[in-house]
Amino acid sequence: MLERKRGLPLVPEKLDAQPVTDGIRVVQNSVVGQDAHTAYTSWVTTPGGTVVIDPGNFRTSSMINKEIARESGKPVRYLIYSHAHMDHIGGAAAFADQHPRIIAHENTIPRLERYALTADYIRHINSIQFHFSIPPGRYSPVYPTETYRDEYRFELGGRTFELFHGKGETDDHTLVWVPELKAVFCGDLLEASFPNLGNPFKVMRYAREWAEALERALALDPDFAIGGDVVLVDRARIRELFKDNIEVLRFLEDSVVNAANEGKNLEQMIEDIQLPPHLENSPNLRQEYSRREFAIYSIWKRYCGYFDFSPSGLLPRPRREIAGVVRELVGSDETVLNKARELMESGQLQLALETLDIILKVDYEDIPARRVRQQILKKLTGTDTCMMSRNVWTHYLEEDEAFLAKQTEEG
Ligand SMILES: [Zn+2]
Known part of the structure; x- marks a missing residue:
């Protein structure tokens, strides 16, 4: 695992690009100045040009663009959005001078439109969630130039980029597999802590599909795995982290669905559904960003209504x-x-x-x-x-x- 830096400044004096393997570099971006929330930008250099996976946020993306030009002298031919969260794609405009093709899943477009529709709400809740002052004003994201539904594939400079769709933290995740390098890029579907499956302010997430996407990525037998806040270069660690994440996602999904089928209400689920000790105590699943309760709320919200099975709960x-x-x-x-x-x-x-x-x-x-x-x-x-x-x-x-x-x- 590449060492995850703590205490990163929002704008570094000098960009610290780290090699993952030959041809892959990553930069860890601070998002709101808090250790529990950082996001990686990755790029793959080929003789035919560079492919950037997640341009990062607007504070560092122009530094990243310059670093790529300095290091390889190759143009950025593609930007791939892992998903539409601003910590991953908010800095895309910095690459406009290179006119890259911008690839994202088709759900990215309605997602960006929803963000525009509820921009004031999102700014308000993000300022609470991140304890971070977000200036008023409309943010103008860079829309993808191409979208796909299930899979998308291209070749550049002798490297193959196989993109496939996954749902989880969002409904528009793209995972990228580069078979020649045995590297998989998972966006926020792979993190070094408890999955960000629930958020008290935001729309529900997708536990079952998340587990399925990680299973598909693991079946590729990667030597390198890059996630939202983690870079793994050790095969045993990759398998361990994937397996813990898959197990906790499936456990929570199954527990909430079973509880709903048994007629339990949300309050009872929060009380009753506790993680088994090996997941509760796993160093891979520390609840340092999201937590068990938020995940249960999120799954419940996906499948159930608000009624709590008492007459006073109908029209409180x-x-x-x-x-x-x-x-x-x-x-x-x-x-x-x-x-x-x-x-x-x-x-x-x-x-x-x-x-x-x-x-x-x-x-x-x-x-x-x-x-x-x-x-x-x-x-x-x-x-x-x-x-x-x-x-x-x-x-x-x-x-x-x-x-x-x-x-x-x-x-
Ligand atoms: Zn995200």
Whole structure:
């Protein structure tokens, strides 16, 4: 495995292109300045020109373009999009001077159109998910010049590029196999941690098809495997990482589908579906970006509706009304605050947050409740090792800190 760098700057002073094998180079790009989220750009140099797989983000792509020209002196003839996520293709415009053919799966186009339709929503949720300030304004992606449905094949300078479609983190993934080099490029379908199968803000993903795509890639018997945030150069490691990913994807898919068929609702699935210990403790499946709960939500969302099999769940009233009834029954906010503090002290941080909602769903600007919430969120940000959930806690912690500072100023 190529060593994955930590603490990468958003814009490096000097590009660190690393050889994978003869003719393949990669650059690890920081995306939002956080170690749990980086994305590789790869390129294959041939006597007939260069093929770039994922031009990367706009901060580094022009440096990559210059590096390729410096290193090989060969034009970039093809850009291949592994999928339409901006950390992989946002920098494509930097290659425009070379007029490459741009190949992507056909689902990339409706995906880019959807991103344009919901651009403001996406900017808002990404600023929470990545805890990263994203400036307003419309992003203009570079659309592919050619798309395909199942497979696409071309040759360049004595190398063959066999592209095939896979669904998983998105519905538009392209995997690339170069048989002469025994190298497979998997985009974000291959990562060195728990697969990014669920995201609390975003559309559902595809566990079963993801496993199938990895099985197809593994059956090619690769010597080199390049994923979204991992580069593997050891055959045994490749097999181990693929197998762990395939197993966890199939386990989660089957568990949710079985639970749905047994009449369980989402709450029960989150409680009941625990990973077997060898997957839970696998160093290949650390839940450092996504996590088990998000994956279960995502699979459930794909197959099921919102109904929770209780009559009160069919047409629920706004949570502020339920909280109002409970708050009135309790009769004293101090009792609620004390209970929330007690739960926090005993480490039941989620339950503490939900207890506080008895006040905050009715009055979001209640100062004592926001003070307790600030303490709970501080503990959560200090202990949660999953990037997406930690960033959510951080977002609301900062909101509480700003709110409470304003009260002190005004008081
Ligand atoms: Zn992605």
